[in-house]
Amino acid sequence: METLKIGDRPVGPDEPTFIIAEAGSNHNGDLATAKELIDVAVDAGADAVKFQTFRAEDMYVEDSGEVEYLDDDRSIYEIIESMEMPHEWVPELYDYCxxxxxxxxxxxxxxxxxxxxxxxxxxxxxxxxxxxxxxxLRKLADTNKPIIMSTGAHELSEVRESVDVLESAGVSELALLQCVAAYPTPLEEINVRVVELLADEFDVPAGLSDHTLDPVTAPTTAVALGASIIEKHFTLDKTMNGPDHQFALEPDELDEMITAIRDTESALGTDEKSVLDVESELHDKARRTIHAVDDIAAGETLTTENIKVLRSGEQEAGLHPKFYDEVVGKTAVRDIQRSSGIQWEDIDAQ
Structure with a gap:
């Protein structure tokens, strides 16, 4: 699977999770609030902060009616129009970031x-x-920029069509995000395993755009399943006016999420099984080896009564337990003190 690069940052398997703090339209039309959202994302340790740039006239038909989940008497067109981010903000927000x-x-x-x-x-x-x-999608492909695409409210077959369009248009850096188009998404509906499905089906980095209220469960589960990207909405205060505040994380929750993701990455470690440096003391002291439990004189036979497989503690370790049956019945060729680890040179190997 190929990685993609966002700026100087490689994104993909075996790379740290790329965390997008989704400010969306939670600036409420105020540039200072937008900058404060950037500050919150930086302080929490996000890799990117994301806004939304749109015009209502290019999103909805004017006679669009209402949307029930927003609990707003205005039409969806009017709501979207009120959330538009001024285009002149873009260079200033870029410079601030x-x-x-x-x-x-x-x-x-x-x-x-x-x-x-x-x-x-x-x-x-x-x-x-x-x-x-x-x-x-073809228009975006012409810019030769990497593309991160959410997949909410679409069947897998539709995702495949869109991926085909992008790849046919020359897009070589693509990531797909599992997303459920419900605001908020019930935890039992987030279906994080789709992250694995997207990665396997399309051989691209996959991740999660999460709209659950829980700051930790879905994002860390996704990371444990191999997510390369996590995106989550955040706000300065859930009680602010606007459609996206109530299901967004507050600053302390964003910080909690990112800390949990980084802790999850640390806990996942690598797939290499070996004795680690942190295990060295107990590797030496707590693993069992063959020890004398009585003083054994030269010429005496080693038996199940005078040797046992024990933890060595600070004594020199003896032979591996796998040699126990082979050692029983052998003759000591020199005196062996009680508690000493049995060595090959202590016994007649014949």
């Missing part, structure tokens, strides 16, 4: 937005609802 040492990302939802963002983002994040917009 660069100054703070975090990657700036923003999801484009239309061609105009992608053109505004193109000089400022190191990769494209494709939203779930845009992932089957094949003409738009």
């Amino acid at each position: 660069t100054e703070r040492g975090i990657y700036f990302l923003s999801t484009p939802f239309d061609v105009q937005s992608s053109e505004v963002l193109s000089d400022y983002v190191p990769a494209w994040k494709v939203a779930s609802y845009t992932s089957s917009h094949h003409p738009f």
